[in-house]
Amino acid sequence: MDKKVRVRIAPSPTGAIHVGLARSALYNYLFACSHGGTFVLRIEDTDVQRSTEESAQAIIKGLGWLGITFDEGPYYQSQRLDIYRKHADQLLQSGHAYRCYCTPERLEAERKKADAQRRAWRYDRRCLNLPEEERKKFEAEGIKPAIRFLVPEGSTSFTDLIHGSITREHKDIDDFVIVRSNGIPTYNFAVVADDHLMEISHVLRAVEHISNTTKQILLYNAFGWEIPAFAHLPLILGEDRKKLSKRHGAMSLAEFRRMGYLPDAMVNFLALLGWSPGGDREIISRQELVKLFSLERINTSNAIFDMQKLAWMNGEYLRTMDLPKLLEVFQEWLRFQEIELPAQYSSKDFLSKVLPLIAERSRTLAEVYDALLPYVCDDLTYDEEGLNKHFRKDPAAVKRWLLLYRERLEKLHEFNKETAEGVLRELVEELGIKAGEIIHPVRIAVTGRTVGPPLFDCLELLGRERVLERLKNLPV
RNA sequence: GGCCCCAUCGUCUAAUGGUCAGGACAUCACUCUUUCAAGGUGAAGAUACGGGUUCGAUUCCCGUUGGGGCUACCA
Numbered sequence: 324m325d326k327k328v329r330v331r332i333a334p335s336p337t338g339a340i341h342v343g344l345a346r347s348a349l350y351n352y353l354f355a356c357s358h359g360g361t362f363v364l365r366i367e368d369t370d371v372q373r374s375t376e377e378s379a380q381a382i383i384k385g386l387g388w389l390g391i392t393f394d395e396g397p398y399y400q401s402q403r404l405d406i407y408r409k410h411a412d413q414l415l416q417s418g419h420a421y422r423c424y425c426t427p428e429r430l431e432a433e434r435k436k437a438d439a440q441r442r443a444w445r446y447d448r449r450c451l452n453l454p455e456e457e458r459k460k461f462e463a464e465g466i467k468p469a470i471r472f473l474v475p476e477g478s479t480s481f482t483d484l485i486h487g488s489i490t491r492e493h494k495d496i497d498d499f500v501i502v503r504s505n506g507i508p509t510y511n512f513a514v515v516a517d518d519h520l521m522e523i524s525h526v527l528r529a530v531e532h533i534s535n536t537t538k539q540i541l542l543y544n545a546f547g548w549e550i551p552a553f554a555h556l557p558l559i560l561g562e563d564r565k566k567l568s569k570r571h572g573a574m575s576l577a578e579f580r581r582m583g584y585l586p587d588a589m590v591n592f593l594a595l596l597g598w599s600p601g602g603d604r605e606i607i608s609r610q611e612l613v614k615l616f617s618l619e620r621i622n623t624s625n626a627i628f629d630m631q632k633l634a635w636m637n638g639e640y641l642r643t644m645d646l647p648k649l650l651e652v653f654q655e656w657l658r659f660q661e662i663e664l665p666a667q668y669s670s671k672d673f674l675s676k677v678l679p680l681i682a683e684r685s686r687t688l689a690e691v692y693d694a695l696l697p698y699v700c701d702d703l704t705y706d707e708e709g710l711n712k713h714f715r716k717d718p719a720a721v722k723r724w725l726l727l728y729r730e731r732l733e734k735l736h737e738f739n740k741e742t743a744e745g746v747l748r749e750l751v752e753e754l755g756i757k758a759g760e761i762i763h764p765v766r767i768a769v770t771g772r773t774v775g776p777p778l779f780d781c782l783e784l785l786g787r788e789r790v791l792e793r794l795k796n797l798p799v
Numbered sequence: 800g801g802c803c804c805c806a807u808c809g810u811c812u813a814a815u816g817g818u819c820a821g822g823a824c825a826u827c828a829c830u831c832u833u834u835c836a837a838g839g840u841g842a843a844g845a846u847a848c849g850g851g852u853u854c855g856a857u858u859c860c861c862g863u864u865g866g867g868g869c870u871a872c873c874a
Contacts, residue, residue, distance in 0.1 A: 483804095
């Protein structure tokens, strides 16, 4: 048996949780589950400017919505500052790090200059070996130093579980800051301390961190710590082929939830974005994902998020969902959206009849809701194109037919879809017209739409009273 | 600019040193049908380019091109 698997997701709480983070979380979660390992959540809130507790909560809530649960945490880096401080001191002592009094302004100017000359900027180590009197002078001026890591000569290689061997020359890395002048550690430093202290065995994270990995390994070596296994996941790109960011607002988990996507479908879709079980499988349950998931089958190349396919997959889940579950997720979605149905139409009984007919032809819960509208709201809006097509060619005739049909419905001793269809068929026969010629106008008259469940189901759902009312108040 | 990563239909992907390069979404057509959706059938659609290695490369190697990431006292 392999050694204890401990993985983590380490998001920075600086905004909405987007699908990239969700996918990383999912892969970590699947990996942990399939190895009987532990999944840790650590909030990397060392950027005090941008981090918010609100965002941290959104991340936790978003993952919870997807059913991605963690075994440990959340840990907050902002609450572990003394730990980093202690370890930074250790590196200062051992000569692996040094204090730097350079002002951000000066560094920025240097960087600009180098850029203008199309030179690669690297910190010039001005503060390495700073004479004691100069140091004293800076201190006297009240300048708080940052702490930089002294990058040694040479090169570093590591084996990425997905990409294989990766090598980087140290000369391409400058002496990066590990502790800011305000005493708060930077990402590359805190991540190493925590991954070590939390005994993380496998670091599965997005490929954007692949070049940070060298810096981190340098840190592990300076401490003499064991290096975890690394696996860098391909990125999920927006439709503009760029890394997901605030610009891609609609890519946040909350947004997908609002649009009526189902957690199961999201998980299924995300799992397949960058990983494949091999073969032709598309619809895969959580349980199967846990069983099938393996690092070896993660792809190397970035993927573009395909909304169309997600919508299709969501529809698949919606369609195959059993009634109690459908009822549950729809009502939950209504609560999430803070939508309240009129009391007489919010009963389980009524929804149980109408929802299956609607869900069958919807792809999202938002679509379900939209299609439900004619049944729960008497303020109809009529489809203009439909009116043109089915009403306005011969309004007088259509109107006459509908009123005739209305009369027959009114006289029915029992009103249901069979009897409603029966009298319509009779009427059609008598009038010598095609069934479609009256079915379509009736649908529009009673639902406002050209599309929907089979007409006689609609009539039964609406009930005689509303049908008669709507057949009287014709739209033209 | 420098460094790193990547490269199969429009998109997600399968495959392998020898396949008619397979599937899914999307698209189009037909079919089913009172509409829509779903279903069924079919069509179109890819190994970026150039060199090697090899009897044979989509697959292995090199280069080019393209894309992406990093290059912060962001993560």
